[in-house]
Amino acid sequence: METDKGQEYTVGEIKHSDRIQKSATPKMDLSWYVKWISSIFIFSAVMMRSATGNSPEQTESLLMADRILSLIGCMGWTWVGLLWKDRALIVLNAVIVFALATGILTSLLN
Known part of the structure; x- marks a missing residue:
């Protein structure tokens, strides 16, 4: 394999290298799709x-659309946290889901 700078590495060198950074998250499995779709929902919410x-x-x-898109995105990230068994993602997004759901229900009931 050749880099942009012309250096060549074998697959074994890349696999066992401490210098070459590899992503720690899974690629192209269910969690990969959920995390990117959830991120798009959150990006859209920020635009709103x-x-x-x-x-x-x-x-x-616009505020209600923001809350709903944020809720969907954070629910997705909570699911990703569960799939990855990542407590920080689970706690952060579960609390945000609760806060957003409370805000949405309060708005709808008023």
Whole structure:
């Protein structure tokens, strides 16, 4: 295998290297797809959050869309945390899911 700088490495060198960084997360399995789809939902939520409406009703609609997209994204990341058995991901996203769900229900009931 050849790098951009012209260096050549064998597969064995890459596999056993301490210098070459390899991703620690699984690739192309269920968790890989869930994490990227969830990330797209969260990116979309941030775009909604940064948008400003022309009226209070439009702003409220954008805020609700932000909450819903964030909820879906964080639910996905909670699932990824469970698949990876990563307690930090599980705790962080489960708490966020609870907070977002509470906010959505409060908005809908008012």
